[in-house]
Amino acid sequence: MFADYTMTELTSIFAMQGFAGLSLFSIFVLMALGLAIIFGQMGVINMAHGEFMILGAYTTYLTAQVFESLMPGLYGGYFFVAMFLAFVVTFALGALVEWLMIRHLYHRPLDTLLATWGLSLILQQTYRSVFGAREVGVSLPDWMMGSIAVTDLVEIPINGIFVMVLALLIAFAVYLLMYRSGWGRKVRAVVQNRPMAEAVGIDSGRVDRVTFALGCGIAGVAGSAFTMIGSTGPTSGQLYIVDTFLVVVFGGAQSLLGTIASAFTISQAQSTMEFFLSGSMAKVLTLLVVVGILMLRPQGLFAMKVRR
């Protein structure tokens, strides 16, 4: 399959597809970070994670609409407001869902899966009723348009770079929060030994709620970033949920670094193969390899040593 191309062409193809894969990588990282917190730390399977992301995307869309009609002069900066709002909205919904539903199910992880699937159906139908079945998109501010030409054959779009930088910044922030803050220490304490954590005075119920809400909030920011590179429809979130779960499991559920590494591997593999095979076969092959590796190494790439 490589024989038809010259060496320079191949290099450019790999570079182009590599950069194309980076936007998929950004989506994976942003979605997987929230999931890694909720699933990795709390053991809750949140099937509605994609819908939380889409909620963030719709919030961004609404913010963009408001800016466009009321203060077009400030349109260049709407994104930062939108991102903040998306975080607040999804954080609040996450906290509500945790209080109503998830907290009753902590000892039944398989049932959280079913309940959150039900939630995802309800949210999807709500989006469909409110925003319509058609996909909506935001117009990018001027400074995000265009692309940087690296060589004659390789061009990188600016919005892609922006989203990737954003993804990495958020990943770094999550790292600081989980491993360098007092709150993160509490979360990890509750994960490792709930009764002992409670005994030393940690309000584990509150930690659970904030952790879940935070995971959802990150999904909201992910949705905000998602509007930069794709359009938003009621079922856009569901498209990514299976891939994202594979990313989290493949990386080793409790490792943030593993999550990023596996997001990178999967997105790059898929994107590179897409050039040579059809899109669907590239995806099939990538997922098959991931599932195959997971069957051989169920604990994922970067596993925390746990006694079972």
Added chain:
Amino acid sequence: MKANRFFDWLMSREGIYYVLLAFLLVVIFPLALDAFRLNMIGKYLTYAFAALGLVLCWGRSGILSLGQGIFFGLGGYCMAMFLKLEASSPENTAIQSTPGIPDFMDWNQLTALPWFWEPFHSFSFTLIAVVAVPALLALIIAVAMFKRRVGGVYFAIITQAIAAILTILIIGQQGFTGGVNGITDLRTLMGWDIRTDEAKTALYFVCVGMLFLCLIIGAWVMRSKLGRILLAMRDQEDRVRFSGYDVASFKIFVFCLAAMFAGIGGAMFTLQVGFMSPSFVGIVPSIEMVILCAVGGRNSLLGAIYGALIVNAAKTFFSESFPELWLYGLGVLFIAVVLAFPDGLAGLYRRYVMPLESKLPALLRRNGGNAPTLPVEETK
């Protein structure tokens, strides 16, 4: 002796429920419904096969598979491939550039039948494949996972991913599988037209017969020592392992059995509905099969069948009259069945109707004696 024991069981309280279900499916539905509605009931019942498998696999053994659609689809596609080959005889397909191959292959510029389609000329091979292909894939998945002691949530996610992969594969390989439309325009089974009302009614009875076969196998598994080990494994896996049982083998067995049930269901689906498409394979149908089982009661085989009937009937009713409401209804159903009544309809029945039932003969006889009550199974 054996026949006698079977008769005793039939007359026992549990036996009565089976007889009632048989009466409902074999007598009441065919008499009360026209051929079109009866065919729809038959379609609902094909999902009950998958739900039965889930009772054994999830309710009894604690293995949640989000991939029953894979096996349902494989069984259905095996049957559809046979029927499609029969429908694409060289005479029927004379206008194609390559006569004798299915029409969608011709549209996709294929000039010869792919090798894996060849054996499906044989009906006996197809019948074996309907159970063997799902069982084989289930075996591969289960051996790889359970021998490494992967279970629970991870197993659910992996099976879901495989369901996604299979759907993408079927849609992507249009020339070999019929793509997103699936395998359509199926006409005859061994020369017998399956599209007539009579044929559909006959197939309904075949479906009910197969369902009862699976039901009896399932009931036998639940009542046997094997069933007790499965239950023990669900609640205290380590203790079962330390007692010297090979936990993985039991899990592999029950997962394969569930896959076979789903495969039979898929084949019956193809026969009764007349086509098979990837929309019955993927993530959404797979998880809907779980909700059928959960609504009926994850520990009750009979519950699974009633669950399949009721949920699907509700789905048809709502999507015909209030399409907007159905997704809300389904969503609420998922949440309610998990939060409010985890034992499903069977649990509600055991809790509220059974006490009344035991009072009934006593009231009739007016002697005030208490009939014995069945123990209520607890869910973990």
